[in-house]
Amino acid sequence: MSFFNWWNFALCSGLILGVTVVVYVQDRVGWWQADVALTATMALSLVIFLAGRPFYRYREPEGSPFTPMLQVVAAAMAKRHLPLPSDARELCEVPKTQMTSKRLLCHTNKLRFLDKAAIIEHEHDEAATAGAGKQNPWRLATVTQVEELKLVLSMVPIWITVLPFGICIAQTNTFFVKQGSVMDRQIGNGFIIPAASIFSLGALGMVISVTFYERMLVPFLRRVTGDERGVSILRRIGIGMAITTVGMISAALVEMKRLKVAEKEGTIAVSMSVFWLAPQFIIIGVGDGFALVGLQEYFYDQVPDSMRSLGIAFYLSVLGVANFISSVLITVVDRITSRGGRGSWFAKDVNKSRLDLFYWLLAIMGTLNLCCYVFLARRYSYKNVHQRRVGVIDSFEDDV
Structure with missing residues (x-):
């Protein structure tokens, strides 16, 4: 129950280093120096992986799970x-x-x-x-x-209802970063934050939420509810989806403020600080700590035992399909809003776009979808295993 928490903690820690230290080296020192550092890092990772491989416990495949x-x-x-x-x-x-x-x-x-x-x-x-x-x-x-x-069939409705959440996540490394690229990124005496480094705020929010969840929230809820998980998997996902919807509302409000400043100043790069984007990045990062980690745990824990190797694939398919739907949605909205000579919500000049309206649209979609998700989650039946000893050495399985 702690594995996916710490796995994502390590993943986001590496992500923070990648979009801060590595990006800074690329911008200020040189691309080839950054590539050498990344190559050395991957070589070290490969050595560690190969060193631990002999100690890994494999389970023999039992044929196609389908x-x-x-x-x-x-x-x-x-x-x-x-x-x-x-x-x-x-x-x-x-x-x-x-x-x-x-x-x-x-x-x-x-x-x-x-x-x-x-x-x-x-x-x-x-x-x-x-x-x-x-x-x-x-x-x-x-x-x-x-x-x-x-x-497997019970997972299909849950899988569908988490797609709008994935669409919201897709905006953090696209439109959010584009907004930051035209805002004031200067700190102190001439130091300019690389635009891609803004994404580290989302990873930081996820690191904080995962640590808080693992070290404080779960132990407290275990004492209160007596449930070993503290919070059920689907409830954790729902909390993350709700937080992400709040993040989209925050993004819409900040973009409305930024457009007013851009209209007043009449320049592409506005004087508004890039740290105005911090709330939306951090809020969505916190939502990721609940929903994304919960989805990993859900698809790994609730699939049949013979399909656990595909559990993470189901989780990744949520993100992949959601990114695809996000692209289709943007195309559709662009064509609809540009009809009749009206300005599109996604103009080439970000100051002439209406990303705030798009964020409001995603927030409304997320709210309506959350209602459907809660309806399905309340009727979901978790995997229930017979209490018995199985034919694996030193392994006992209890009711789940």
């Missing part, structure tokens, strides 16, 4: 006319006395149609279930296989 899910669908369709038993214990499942490295999942009442895949039709199916024969996996599935498919 095949059992297709088998469940095929079996459920083949037995779609059969009535479901009133007692779920009559459905097919691996006996608890049979040693296996796979954790058994408890039966749930959602998506009951798929339960038909575990209906025992014939005596030889029952004998196969007891270990006396071999069952046809395309005709008879176990409750655990059915529940694994239910887990």
Whole structure:
């Protein structure tokens, strides 16, 4: 439960160094010197990785994780006319006395149609279930296989509702940095902050929020609620989404202020300090500490055991698809707002753009989407594992 917190802490610490120290060397010293430093850093990282590789504990792959899910669908369709038993214990499942490295999942009442895949039709199916024969996996599935498919299908609505959050995140390294490039970035006696270094404020906010969450919030909530996690995974994600929406509101207000200053001064570069952008970067960074880390934990913890190697891929797909949707949204908004000779919200001159209206649009989208997310999260059923000993040395699995 702490792994993803500290993993993101280390990741953001490296990000801060990358957009401050490395960017400064590129701007003030030279690009080739910065490239040499980065190459040396990657070489050192590779040495550390190779040194730790012999101590890593691997788990042997058990075939494609998608095949059992297709088998469940095929079996459920083949037995779609059969009535479901009133007692779920009559459905097919691996006996608890049979040693296996796979954790058994408890039966749930959602998506009951798929339960038909575990209906025992014939005596030889029952004998196969007891270990006396071999069952046809395309005709008879176990409750655990059915529940694994239910887990994946239950993730789809959650995955969809976190996409607007990813769209908001996409603005931090695009429009936010573009705003900073035309603001006063001077500190002290002539030192100018590189425009890309502004992004470090978001990473700093994430480092602070992850540390606060891990060291203060979770221990406190454990004592109050008695829950080992302190905050449930989906609740943590929802808190992060709400904070990110507040960050977009902050961005809209700051951009309204910046446009007024630009109109008054009549210049491209305004005298308004770049640190006016600090609140929106830090707020969204704090939201990342809740939502992004929560999404990593969610997709890794709630996928079937055989798909855990794909759990992080599901998380990354949120960011990838959200960036793609963000580009499409910007294109659509640009075409709509530029009709009839009106000025587009995304003009080449940032001072003639209306990024504030775009941020308000994202804030409204985020608010409406948060309502849908809360509705789905309150009805979500977490993975529930049978308490049993499994066939892995020195490993015990408890109810989750």
